[in-house]
Amino acid sequence: xxxxxxxxxxxxxxxxxxxxxxxxxxxxxxxxxxxxxxxxxxxxxxxxxxxxxxxxxxxxxxxxxxxxxxxxxxxxxxxxxxxxxxxxxxxxxxxxxxxxxxxxxxxxxxxxxxxxxxxxxxxxxxxxxxxxxxxxxxxxxxxxxxxxxxxxxxxxxxxxxxxxxxxxxxxxxxxxxxxxxxxxxxxxxxxxxxxxxxxxxxxxxxxxxxxxxxxxxxxxxxxxxxxxxxxxxxxxxxxxxxxxxxxxxxxxxxxxxxxxxxxxxxxxxxxxxxxxxxxxxxxxxxxxxxxxxxxxxxxxxxxxxxxxxxxxxxxxxxxxxxxxxxxx
Numbered sequence: 209x210x211x212x213x214x215x216x217x218x219x220x221x222x223x224x225x226x227x228x229x230x231x232x233x234x235x236x237x238x239x240x241x242x243x244x245x246x247x248x249x250x251x252x253x254x255x256x257x258x259x260x261x262x263x264x265x266x267x268x269x270x271x272x273x274x275x276x277x278x279x280x281x282x283x284x285x286x287x288x289x290x291x292x293x294x295x296x297x298x299x300x301x302x303x304x305x306x307x308x309x310x311x312x313x314x315x316x317x318x319x320x321x322x323x324x325x326x327x328x329x330x331x332x333x334x335x336x337x338x339x340x341x342x343x344x345x346x347x348x349x350x351x352x353x354x355x356x357x358x359x360x361x362x363x364x365x366x367x368x369x370x371x372x373x374x375x376x377x378x379x380x381x382x383x384x385x386x387x388x389x390x391x392x393x394x395x396x397x398x399x400x401x402x403x404x405x406x407x408x409x410x411x412x413x414x415x416x417x418x419x420x421x422x423x424x425x426x427x428x429x430x431x432x433x434x435x436x437x438x439x440x441x442x443x444x445x446x447x448x449x450x451x452x453x454x455x456x457x458x459x460x461x462x463x464x465x466x467x468x469x470x471x472x473x474x475x476x477x478x479x480x481x482x483x484x485x486x487x488x489x490x491x492x493x494x495x496x497x498x499x500x501x502x503x504x505x506x507x508x509x510x511x512x513x514x515x516x517x518x519x520x521x522x523x524x525x526x527x528x529x530x531x532x533x534x535x536x
Contacts, residue, residue: 212360215298219355225284225291225311226348232280233341233488237481239277240399242472244270245334251323254278281319288312291351299355307351314344335396342392342488349492353499358433374434374504377425381501384418384441385494391415392487399484412452415490419445422497431504437497444493448486454479 239245247270248254254262254275259282264275288311295308318340325333353359391411397404419442426438458476461469470476 212301214357214360215355218294218298219352219357221291221294222348222352222355225287226345226352228287229284229345229348230485232277232284233345233485234481235273235277235280236338236341237484238477239270239273240334240338240484241477241481242270242273244273245325246329247271247274248326249329251326252278278322281315281322285315285319288315304351304354307347307354311344311347311351314340314347318344331400335393335400338396338400338484339389339393342389342491345488346492346495349496350499353496359503373508374429374431374501375508377422377429377501378505380418380422380425381494381498384415384422385491385498387411387418388415388491388494392491395484395487399480409456412449416445416449419494426497426501429504434497434500434504437493437500441490441493441497444486444490448483448490451479451483451486455483 239247250256252259254271257263259275259278262275264272264279267275292308292312295305299305299308318337321333321337321340325337391408391414394404394408394411398408423438423442426434429435455476457467457469458473458479459469461467
């Protein structure tokens with residue numbers, strides 16, 4: 209079987225898709241921070257206007273944010289169609305085409321969820337809408353990994369002979385993204401519904417602990433590809449915890465320090481919105497690391513199986529004679 213071909217344009221456009229997807233994510237975070245989700249009572253129209261003909265630049269405040277979010281969502285929808293077409297035209301791996309198609313469908317669903325949130329005017333839909341955005345962003349990032357040069361290389365070759373196989377960190381590398389997503393949901397409950405603050409803090413401590421343990425265990429594999437993603441995961445978790453502290457102080461204040469929170473102050477908006485956005489990045493980096501771990505563990509398993517088969521009698525007659533000393 210021939211090795212998959214690296215398609216630079218598919219990889220580059222996957223990166224472009226991820227970057228563009230940050231636009232509706234950033235706008236959505238600002239919409240939630242300013243509580244502007246119901247700036248318009250209708251959807252997909254905006255105050256009766258066709259979405260693409262609404263005088264957006266003449267609007268202000270909540271309407272400017274919400275309509276900007278809608279336009280950014282339309283843009284990423286258009287970009288995802290192009291990404292799917294490029295994948296269908298260039299990529300020979302069927303499962304990559306499935307991933308590209310899943311991204312397109314995910315973005316369509318995400319748009320519908322946003323519309324339903326407006327039509328039913330229920331805050332729980334805002335939580336679902338935001339949480340699903342994290343899933344779609346992570347899926348786009350996975351496509352970047354799958355279409356990269358590094359994915360096509362034999363990563364087990366970067367592992368020292370005396371190091372531990374990557375399979376021993378599979379459990380914790382799987383558990384961490386699940387805990388992070390749970391943490392993201394609880395954070396969404398705090399942000400959209402105003403509850404679960406102590407649960408959010410407790411899970412943040414748990415995520416930080418698991419990130420340190422995962423990083424320590426990953427270093428024992430001595431695999432540079434895995435260590436790199438483990439380092440990024442820990443770094444982003446530390447950044448997110450720092451932003452969480454800032455978001456908490458700027459939202460609730462700190463009496464002991466003489467700081468009184470001012471609603472919708474620039475510093476509060478910055479901390480709360482950035483904390484939400486980086487939360488998606490935390491989930492993404494943990495999932496990317498988990499996939500890398502499974503990839504390397506699979507290669508380790510294949511190598512071990514090949515060696516076992518050779519030792520068990522699959523060596524050719526000439527190789528057998530060479531091993532026994534029959535050939536000089």
